[in-house]
Amino acid sequence: MSHRYVLRKAWQLIPALLGILTINFVILHLAPGDIADVLAGEAGAASPEYMAQLRSQFGLDQSLPIQYGKYILSVVHGDLGYSYRYHMPVSGLILGHLPVTLVLMGLALLFAIGVGVLLGVIAARHVDTPVDWFITSISLVAYSLPGFWLALMMIVLFSVKLDWLPSSGFETIGADYRSWFAALLDTLRHMIMPALSLAAFYLAVYTRLMRASMIEIFEMDFVRTARAKGVSPSAVTFRHVVRNALIPVVTMAALHIGSLVGGAVVVEQVFGLPGIGTLAFEAVFRRDFNLVLGVLLFSSLLVVVVNLLLDITYTLVDPRIELM
Amino acid sequence: MKWLTEFWDHYRRNKGAVLGLIILGAIVLVAIFADSISPGDPMDLVTQPFVAPGQDAAFPLGSDMLGRDVLAGVVHGARVSLLIGLVATAVGLLIGMTIGALAGFHGGRLDELLTRLTEVFQTIPSFLLLIVIVGIFQPNIATIVLGIGIVSWPELSRLVRAEFIALRSREFVQAGVAIGMSDVRIIVTQILPNAAAPIIVSASLAVARAILNESALAFLGLGDPNILSWGSMISVGREVVRTAPYLTALPGLAIFITVLAFNLVGDGLNDALNPRRRLR
Numbered sequence: 031m032s033h034r035y036v037l038r039k040a041w042q043l044i045p046a047l048l049g050i051l052t053i054n055f056v057i058l059h060l061a062p063g064d065i066a067d068v069l070a071g072e073a074g075a076a077s078p079e080y081m082a083q084l085r086s087q088f089g090l091d092q093s094l095p096i097q098y099g100k101y102i103l104s105v106v107h108g109d110l111g112y113s114y115r116y117h118m119p120v121s122g123l124i125l126g127h128l129p130v131t132l133v134l135m136g137l138a139l140l141f142a143i144g145v146g147v148l149l150g151v152i153a154a155r156h157v158d159t160p161v162d163w164f165i166t167s168i169s170l171v172a173y174s175l176p177g178f179w180l181a182l183m184m185i186v187l188f189s190v191k192l193d194w195l196p197s198s199g200f201e202t203i204g205a206d207y208r209s210w211f212a213a214l215l216d217t218l219r220h221m222i223m224p225a226l227s228l229a230a231f232y233l234a235v236y237t238r239l240m241r242a243s244m245i246e247i248f249e250m251d252f253v254r255t256a257r258a259k260g261v262s263p264s265a266v267t268f269r270h271v272v273r274n275a276l277i278p279v280v281t282m283a284a285l286h287i288g289s290l291v292g293g294a295v296v297v298e299q300v301f302g303l304p305g306i307g308t309l310a311f312e313a314v315f316r317r318d319f320n321l322v323l324g325v326l327l328f329s330s331l332l333v334v335v336v337n338l339l340l341d342i343t344y345t346l347v348d349p350r351i352e353l354m
Numbered sequence: 355m356k357w358l359t360e361f362w363d364h365y366r367r368n369k370g371a372v373l374g375l376i377i378l379g380a381i382v383l384v385a386i387f388a389d390s391i392s393p394g395d396p397m398d399l400v401t402q403p404f405v406a407p408g409q410d411a412a413f414p415l416g417s418d419m420l421g422r423d424v425l426a427g428v429v430h431g432a433r434v435s436l437l438i439g440l441v442a443t444a445v446g447l448l449i450g451m452t453i454g455a456l457a458g459f460h461g462g463r464l465d466e467l468l469t470r471l472t473e474v475f476q477t478i479p480s481f482l483l484l485i486v487i488v489g490i491f492q493p494n495i496a497t498i499v500l501g502i503g504i505v506s507w508p509e510l511s512r513l514v515r516a517e518f519i520a521l522r523s524r525e526f527v528q529a530g531v532a533i534g535m536s537d538v539r540i541i542v543t544q545i546l547p548n549a550a551a552p553i554i555v556s557a558s559l560a561v562a563r564a565i566l567n568e569s570a571l572a573f574l575g576l577g578d579p580n581i582l583s584w585g586s587m588i589s590v591g592r593e594v595v596r597t598a599p600y601l602t603a604l605p606g607l608a609i610f611i612t613v614l615a616f617n618l619v620g621d622g623l624n625d626a627l628n629p630r631r632r633l634r
Contacts, residue, residue, distance in 0.1 A: 045470055046470065046473055046477060049470065049471065049473075050474055050477060053475075060491075061490040062490075062492075170370070170614065170617060170621075171614070173617060174562065174617050175610055175613075176566055176569055176585075176606060176609050176610065177570070178588070179569075179609065179610070182595055182602050183602070186596075186603075190595075190596050190599075288477065288480065288482075289480060289481065292479045292481025292484075295481060295482060295485060295574075296481075296573070310482060310485065311485065311574065314485055314486060314489030314576075315489065315575075317490070319490070322486055322490070323486075326478065326479070326483065326486060329479045329482060330477050330478045330479065334477055
């Protein structure tokens with residue numbers, strides 16, 4: 031793979047990033063009331079002098095183009111601004127809350143892809159049989175369930191009625207683990223229900239996609255050729271069809287990173303998990319605009335980077351893509 | 355009306371789609387006649403708090419912690435969900451069709467620019483953007499509908515663009531150009547009718563997602579405070595989910611069934627309107 035290809039791909043991201051920054055900036059300035067209003071309102075002393083002082087302190091008295099330029103410059107330098115609620119830089123807050131969300135998203139994606147692909151393969155191998163109908167129905171149900179409701183219903187069943195799983199938090203408070211393994215197990219126990227409720231929707235998408243893409247590939251010439259030359263049916267399925275059918279699933283999963291962050295907001299709320307979803311949600315309610323936009327920007331960046339990495343991986347797997 | 359009977363012939367082959375249509379019809383009827391089924395404001399306190407479902411014949415689905423009738427909430431909630439789902443999708447369609455049509459019809463630099471814009475909106479996590487839009491401006495029907503429309507247009511726009519690119523070089527469109535029809539007239543009378551099928555399918559699935567988004571917003575406390583919706587009922591019921599799980603279960607079931615119905619209908623429309631699939 032040539033470095034030029036990677037550079038070209040990375041270069042193409044610049045307009046996208048500028049676009050995201052611009053949307054962020056527009057939202058911030060369309061919002062009724064700025065941070066000066068919020069702080070002055072809380073201080074109870076909103077004298078015009080005090081407001082003007084706050085505005086000049088935050089650079090809000092400058093013209094919009096200058097504010098826009100300054101905003102872009104600071105973001106380019108890795109500065110996402112300062113949270114006036116937490117009295118901390120936004121980037122620090124995001125990094126501090128990131129691990130929980132990454133674990134949640136990672137587990138959910140792993141589960142959704144793993145089980146989704148498996149179900150899709152089974153359904154595609156038994157098209158128009160009761161097995162297929164059953165899997166298709168299950169995925170339709172999972173596709174239609176509100177994630178937060180599924181989460182609450184799981185809490186009722188597994189935490190309240192059966193008392194099997196903890197209903198909130200990332201780890202047992204005050205636990206003294208004997209080993210790292212015990213700690214890992216404890217975290218996993220806490221994350222099962224959050225990950226499952228986040229995964230349900232994507233599981234359904236991947237099942238449907240895998241099934242559809244396998245059915246399509248089954249009818250392609252190279253599969254017929256493989257069959258004709260006497261490759262066994264299961265080898266055709268797994269070596270030829272599944273491998274090719276996985277490509278759209280993986281592409282789709284990378285596109286879902288952003289939507290998973292959105293889902294994490296809701297799931298983290300239900301289970302009281304201290305991730306960036308909770309951070310963003312509380313920031314909206316406390317009108318901590320810098321923090322809100324920081325999370326929005328950061329998660330958009332995450333989407334961009336994951337897709338770039340995936341693009342590069344594809345060219346490693348299939349050099350023809352580079353030429354397109 | 356020949357096409358209609360032909361369409362129905364294809365549609366009814368999908369049993370799930372017929373079931374979805376029946377459920378959807380029932381929900382629409384409930385929404386229309388909500389005031390007759392359960393008269394009065396569903397926010398009114400009408401009985402004791404925590405009447406369990408089936409305990410009092412006058413309140414078959416019980417009451418919440420304030421003594422509000424759960425059945426009334428579920429019935430009137432149908433109105434809110436359908437209305438927000440449909441109007442938000444209409445907003446998304448309006449934006450998505452305009453941008454997709456402009457990009458696909460004109461091509462060139464305009465297409466490049468609009469495609470980039472669409473990509474940017476697809477990169478930003480949509481539900482997060484929705485929370486920010488609704489949360490920063492006041493949560494009310496207008497911001498919720500607009501917000502859901504704003505996060506749902508990119509997908510529709512891409513679809514419309516692809517259809518337009520495929521159709522614009524076809525003979526009947528070129529014939530329109532040759533006889534001097536205006537661009538708008540060509541788009542509206544020649545291209546759109548031929549691109550309608552996939553747009554209708556996507557729109558019906560978009561309604562399902564809009565309803566899910568609205569309920570998630572309301573659940574997070576970002577619903578219109580003056581309106582009782584299924585999501586806000588769950589948000590309230592959640593506080594007592596350990597002792598009175600029915601307050602969470604029932605409105606959630608209503609969301610699930612409604613979304614399922616739209617998805618079933620969407621799948622059925624796809625089967626019936628997609629000629630490639632018909633052959634199978």
